[in-house]
Amino acid sequence: MFGGIEAGGTKFVLAVGPSSGTITARHTIPTRDPATTLAEAAEWFDAQGPLVALGVGSFGPVDLDPASVSWGRITNTPKPGWADCDIAGFFIDRLGVPVGFDTDVNAAALAEHAAAGGGQGGLAYLTIGTGIGGGVVLGGKPVHGAAHPEMGHIYPRRHPDDRDFAGICPSHGDCLEGLACGPAIIARWGCSLSDLPADHPGHAIIADYIAQAAHMLFASLAIEEVVIGGGVAQTPGLIARVIERAKALDAGYLPGGARHRIITPRLGDNAGITGALMLAEAAARA
Numbered sequence: 001m002f003g004g005i006e007a008g009g010t011k012f013v014l015a016v017g018p019s020s021g022t023i024t025a026r027h028t029i030p031t032r033d034p035a036t037t038l039a040e041a042a043e044w045f046d047a048q049g050p051l052v053a054l055g056v057g058s059f060g061p062v063d064l065d066p067a068s069v070s071w072g073r074i075t076n077t078p079k080p081g082w083a084d085c086d087i088a089g090f091f092i093d094r095l096g097v098p099v100g101f102d103t104d105v106n107a108a109a110l111a112e113h114a115a116a117g118g119g120q121g122g123l124a125y126l127t128i129g130t131g132i133g134g135g136v137v138l139g140g141k142p143v144h145g146a147a148h149p150e151m152g153h154i155y156p157r158r159h160p161d162d163r164d165f166a167g168i169c170p171s172h173g174d175c176l177e178g179l180a181c182g183p184a185i186i187a188r189w190g191c192s193l194s195d196l197p198a199d200h201p202g203h204a205i206i207a208d209y210i211a212q213a214a215h216m217l218f219a220s221l222a223i224e225e226v227v228i229g230g231g232v233a234q235t236p237g238l239i240a241r242v243i244e245r246a247k248a249l250d251a252g253y254l255p256g257g258a259r260h261r262i263i264t265p266r267l268g269d270n271a272g273i274t275g276a277l278m279l280a281e282a283a284a285r286a
Contacts, residue, residue, distance in 0.1 A: 002284070003051045003095075004276030005041060006104055007031075007058040007087065009079055009130060012041055013273045016048045020111070020277035023270070034085045042094045054091050055100040055279025057107025057272055060133070062087075064102060064144050072101045078170060098286065100279030105149075106135035106142040107275030108265070112227045113137040114278065115266040121259075122223030125271070126151060128210060129230035132177040136221065152177035156212040159205045162188075180209040182232050194235040206232070207241035214242065215249040218260050229265045239264055 002020070006013040010031055017023045025048055029040050045051060061077060063070040072088025088101040102110075109125035116123065118140060126134045134151030136143040143149060153175045165188050167178030178184055185193050189202050196202050214226040228239060243262045250257055265271045 001049060001051055002277050002280040003045050003048070003054040003097075004273050004280055005054065005056045005058075005091075006107070006272035006276050007056055008104060008272075009059045012037060014041055014044050015273045015277065016045070016051070017277060020114075020274055020281055023273070023277070026273070031079075033081045034087075038087065038090050038094075042091065045095060051095060051097050051280075053098045053100065053280040053284035054095060055107070055276040055281070055283060056088060056091065057102055057104040057276040057279065058087055059131075060103050060148065061150070062101070062103060062148065064148055072099070098283040100281075100283035100286075102142055102275075102279055103133070103135055103148050104272050105133045106137075107279060108229065108271040109135035109137045109227070109275070110142055110278050111267055111271045111275035112225075112265055113140070115271075115274075116225065121225070122221055123225045123227065124151075124217045124221070124223055125227045125229065125265075126210070126213060127230035128180065128182075128228060128232040130182050132181050132230075134213075134217075136217075136223065138221065138223070151213060151217075152181070154213065154216065156180075156209045159208050161201050162205045176209060176213055180206050180232070185232065192235075193232055193238065198237075203235075203237065203241060204245075207238060207245050210238075211242045211245035211249055214246045214262055218246075218250070218254055218256070222256055224256070224259050225261045225263060227263055227265050227271075229271060233264065 001016050004015045012029050015023045015026045061075045063073050074085045088099045092099050113123045122138045124136045132152030167174030168184045169175050169178030
């Protein structure tokens, strides 16, 4: 039996199954302090029977370098109490099984890539919610590089009707996350995007910022798909606006344009936890 954890800033999703494609038990716990949250997760896995391996897709930033002494740790997160949390090490010691570890969005990207049939075509997964993050799969593998992508912290071109808002990112102000995440929308207009009137300019503004991110991914990585998930992405009509705006930004230029797709997750809310189980499968093979 494999175990998976989608470790988010507000909740941990836990699951077990004989494979990444079959979940036999699932449980959700709130993200509290590390000691309480990790212990509660371990107790749930204990009750499910012996595991072969565990996969963890975590909020970040995290250390993914297997040669690093801090591999498997959440690093300089602004979430109180979680900086330098050795999340992978805790479960290695507590459960006594191999642990596969990556970002939550890389895990979701892996799962969506598999759901699309695998192959060599590249895919990015963007989550637009309390924060903004992204993972990329190229050649069937998640992109790590010097660390892991931080797509929420690119600087989009400011929308002409959104010049005055300073953004809310504590590090970068008006980066993509600082302008288009859920809390930024509330800070700017006093409610969620889905609660704004249908003719409110906020819909076009947020769609423009997300479309710029998608265009950047298509232009720089030549990927085929951008999968957009998260709470903000569920706003009625938003994805259609993003598709239309991204097409306008391309202006028919990109050579792979006919193969570019912007979609919602094929796996719905299961993308992240399915990816975590895939990390467990990979850890068992290693």
